Amino acid sequence: MLSSLAGRHVVVLGAAGFLGSHLCSRLLGVGARVTAIDNFITGDADNLAALMGDERFALVKYDVTDYLHVAGQVDDVLHFASPASPADYLRWPIQTLKVGSLGTHKALGLARAKSARFLLASTSEVYGDPLVNPQPESYWGNVNPIGPRGVYDEAKRFAEALTLAYHRQHDLDVRISRTFNTYGPYMRVLDGRAVPAFFAAALRDRPLPVYGDGSQTRSLCYVDDQIEGLLRLLVSDYVGPVNIGNPEEVTILELAEAIQDAVGNHPGVAFHPSPTDDPKVRRPDTTLAEEVLGWKASVDLTDGLSRTVDWFRQQLAGR
Ligand code: NAD
Numbered sequence: 001m002l003s004s005l006a007g008r009h010v011v012v013l014g015a016a017g018f019l020g021s022h023l024c025s026r027l028l029g030v031g032a033r034v035t036a037i038d039n040f041i042t043g044d045a046d047n048l049a050a051l052m053g054d055e056r057f058a059l060v061k062y063d064v065t066d067y068l069h070v071a072g073q074v075d076d077v078l079h080f081a082s083p084a085s086p087a088d089y090l091r092w093p094i095q096t097l098k099v100g101s102l103g104t105h106k107a108l109g110l111a112r113a114k115s116a117r118f119l120l121a122s123t124s125e126v127y128g129d130p131l132v133n134p135q136p137e138s139y140w141g142n143v144n145p146i147g148p149r150g151v152y153d154e155a156k157r158f159a160e161a162l163t164l165a166y167h168r169q170h171d172l173d174v175r176i177s178r179t180f181n182t183y184g185p186y187m188r189v190l191d192g193r194a195v196p197a198f199f200a201a202a203l204r205d206r207p208l209p210v211y212g213d214g215s216q217t218r219s220l221c222y223v224d225d226q227i228e229g230l231l232r233l234l235v236s237d238y239v240g241p242v243n244i245g246n247p248e249e250v251t252i253l254e255l256a257e258a259i260q261d262a263v264g265n266h267p268g269v270a271f272h273p274s275p276t277d278d279p280k281v282r283r284p285d286t287t288l289a290e291e292v293l294g295w296k297a298s299v300d301l302t303d304g305l306s307r308t309v310d311w312f313r314q315q316l317a318g319r
């Protein structure tokens with residue numbers, strides 16, 4: 001199904017991050033040529049080290065909120081640039097708003113100039129603290145625009161609106177993924193999200209830091225499933241947001257238990273205050289993805305965590 005990507009020139013924005021690095025590697029694997037662009041605010045060129053020798057791969061350090069130029073023909077623009085961990089976007093609120101607004105504008109401008117296909121990495125955070133569970137794409141969300149998370153949620157909501165405006169006004173061929181919590185190798189140990197924080201604590205034999213009472217839920221998708229869903233969306237002809245995630249919903253306390261089991265060490269948990277506007281539930285309705293992409297997640301949480309533990313073990317070994 002992804003064979004149609006062979007020979008295409010794909011520009012990946014935010015390529016040195018967690019998802020971006022997996023995307024680049026998979027795209028090369030299916031025969032595409034990749035130009036990777038990143039300013040390394042939350043990413044790391046080391047994530048792309050294994051791809052550097054490939055003549056079909058180029059990495060450029062650049063801030064995508066500035067005018068974007070890429071020489072020659074471009075077939076696809078994949079916009080993954082944005083801080084994505086709550087800790088990161090609380091630390092970089094203005095950069096987060098800028099990359100979701102100005103950066104999306106530049107990315108769409110590049111796609112339009114090249115008559116390229118465009119994919120926006122949007123997020124389940126557009127649903128905010130949802131009042132319906134699971135969330136279908138038709139749900140408009142429950143977002144606090146002026147709370148600390150609003151910088152990310154509203155930037156992505158604006159990015160979706162701008163993407164569809166380019167489609168309606170300029171007939172640009174666009175795709176929008178609403179990606180739900182994804183985890184796996186190449187996550188930064190210190191990026192602040194629950195999965196890395198819990199692995200790091202369990203591996204160091206320290207209590208896992210649970211925010212709130214741990215009864216809030218998330219639905220976690222293993223990265224290989226996520227990348228398959230994203231690329232199927234890209235090659236589909238579906239315009240409009242599609243949830244890409246794993247509907248297996250767990251409480252954060254259950255996640256903490258599962259990560260201790262994966263590590264084989266059980267230091268227990270320590271409770272910390274809940275962050276402002278932390279969503280209480282989150283689970284994708286993936287009916288649309290199943291219908292239009294023929295895709296659903298296939299790696300369950302236990303399997304995905306066991307595929308991830310070695311990455312964090314290696315990351316902590318040198319510290
Ligand atoms: P990440 O922080 O690992 O990667 C983001 C990358 O974007 C980093 O390499 C960073 O340096 C780069 N970047 C940020 N601002 C930039 C700018 N102005 N110019 C150039 N590069 C810039 O995060 P991730 O988890 O890989 O997320 C990637 C994308 O997917 C984000 O857009 C995020 O909103 C979206 N997403 C991710 C998840 C998830 O669970 N990982 C869930 C929903 C949505």
Ligand code: UDP
Pocket residue numbers: 085086087181192193194195197198209210211212216218252274275278279
């Ligand atoms: N969380 C936690 N401990 C941490 C980091 C996060 O208990 O060290 C909680 C967080 O409050 C949220 C859930 O885990 O309820 C998922 O948080 P994460 O940052 O991974 O993703 P998001 O909030 O964006 O879904």
